Amino acid sequence: MERFGYSDDELLTLPLSYRADLLAGRAALVSGAGTGIGKAIAVTLGRLGARLVICGRKPEKLEATEALLKRAGAEVLPHALSIRDPEAVAGLLDAAKARFGGIDMLVNNAGGQFPQAAIDFSPKGFNAVVDTNLSGTWYMMQAAARQWRDRSAPGAIVNIVAVVGRGMPGVAHTCAARAGVIALSKTVATEWAPLGIRVNCVAPGIIATEGMNVYPDEARRAMPDTNLMRRFGTALDVAELVVHLAGPAGNFITGEVVHVDGGNQIWGDQWTIPRPDWYTTPQESPFPGR
Ligand SMILES: CCCCC/C=C/C(=O)SCCNC(=O)CCNC(=O)[C@H](O)C(C)(C)COP(=O)(O)OP(=O)(O)OC[C@H]1O[C@@H](n2cnc3c(N)ncnc32)[C@H](O)[C@@H]1OP(=O)(O)O
Numbered sequence: 001m002e003r004f005g006y007s008d009d010e011l012l013t014l015p016l017s018y019r020a021d022l023l024a025g026r027a028a029l030v031s032g033a034g035t036g037i038g039k040a041i042a043v044t045l046g047r048l049g050a051r052l053v054i055c056g057r058k059p060e061k062l063e064a065t066e067a068l069l070k071r072a073g074a075e076v077l078p079h080a081l082s083i084r085d086p087e088a089v090a091g092l093l094d095a096a097k098a099r100f101g102g103i104d105m106l107v108n109n110a111g112g113q114f115p116q117a118a119i120d121f122s123p124k125g126f127n128a129v130v131d132t133n134l135s136g137t138w139y140m141m142q143a144a145a146r147q148w149r150d151r152s153a154p155g156a157i158v159n160i161v162a163v164v165g166r167g168m169p170g171v172a173h174t175c176a177a178r179a180g181v182i183a184l185s186k187t188v189a190t191e192w193a194p195l196g197i198r199v200n201c202v203a204p205g206i207i208a209t210e211g212m213n214v215y216p217d218e219a220r221r222a223m224p225d226t227n228l229m230r231r232f233g234t235a236l237d238v239a240e241l242v243v244h245l246a247g248p249a250g251n252f253i254t255g256e257v258v259h260v261d262g263g264n265q266i267w268g269d270q271w272t273i274p275r276p277d278w279y280t281t282p283q284e285s286p287f288p289g290r
């Protein structure tokens, strides 16, 4: 397995673009915080003074992030659950309220998919991806919004999605789910503005994390050729954007989708499964007139 992404020491020491106490007094909930982008987001928020609630399915991954956050001097509440379970999500928000009086920011980062030609998806596989990325994200958004409404407190949600505007062959299930999250976010940005709740999405392009190991070598090797910068982005690129949107700099931003993708949304042909000859070899259509 190839090593991708930052070491713990790098996450703690790489320079940040914000002043060190920017988020002092605020509490943030980050899902999928045991690994990759979520871990970088949690540590970055913690380094800027936020208190953290971190969740994911595997307690051992959360323990590692908890230890790192403590090294950064941040207060942290780890809470293992699957975001696919709405009752567990309600319990998570209750636990956050009991510990910190509630949260100010929610970062829905937990998610993932597997590469497969759409024609071969099983109902179970398709539903697993939609349940996690769309329904799970929604349960978190709704539970947080209800708590903010009941506390008469403002809040900010940032949903991590993907670059799905042109679709992405090999991950049609996640494209469907992420497009759903974007549409949900824009809709509730309007419904929830009267409650003081802002809702934005961040669409990362290819970001160097261990999660990349789910893709075949051939697809991974080709990834740097799918954006204008010709490289992977970093988890910190995503984390710093999340700080902007969830923190005070984002006070007048809602219903937005911000890409952090090296320009992949406008250039770069990204496949996560082998390309059919149709797209690699010059040929005439075998279906003339159709
Ligand atoms: C290059 C850019 C790509 C797009 C941008 C995004 C990049 C990234 O997201 S980077 C990586 C992020 N991390 C992951 O993707 C994590 C790895 N993926 C997963 O954990 C799973 O895919 C999951 C999201 C479906 C997890 O759900 P879970 O409930 O744990 O699912 P199961 O493992 O139990 O599987 C349920 C069901 O799904 C089908 N399935 C799962 N994996 C595959 C596979 N590799 N190929 C085909 N089908 C798969 C299958 O039907 C499973 O049921 P069973 O057959 O009964 O196991």
Ligand SMILES: NC(=O)C1=CN([C@@H]2O[C@H](COP(=O)(O)OP(=O)(O)OC[C@H]3O[C@@H](n4cnc5c(N)ncnc54)[C@H](OP(=O)(O)O)[C@@H]3O)[C@@H](O)[C@H]2O)C=CC1
Binding pocket: 031, 032, 033, 034, 035, 036, 037, 038, 055, 056, 057, 058, 059, 061, 081, 082, 083, 084, 109, 110, 111, 112, 113, 132, 136, 160, 161, 162, 163, 203, 204, 205, 206, 207, 208, 209, 210, 211, 212
């Ligand atoms: N890396 C990239 O290039 C890109 C990533 N993304 C998205 O960014 C997010 C983070 O990706 P990345 O860090 O790379 O990948 P990882 O696989 O490292 O992170 C995914 C995280 O989600 C958690 N998770 C998955 N399912 C659930 C669930 N049902 N309930 C709670 N937690 C869950 C996992 O923890 P656990 O297994 O313990 O539950 C894990 O910590 C994902 O949504 C991903 O799809 C989007 C575009 C590009």
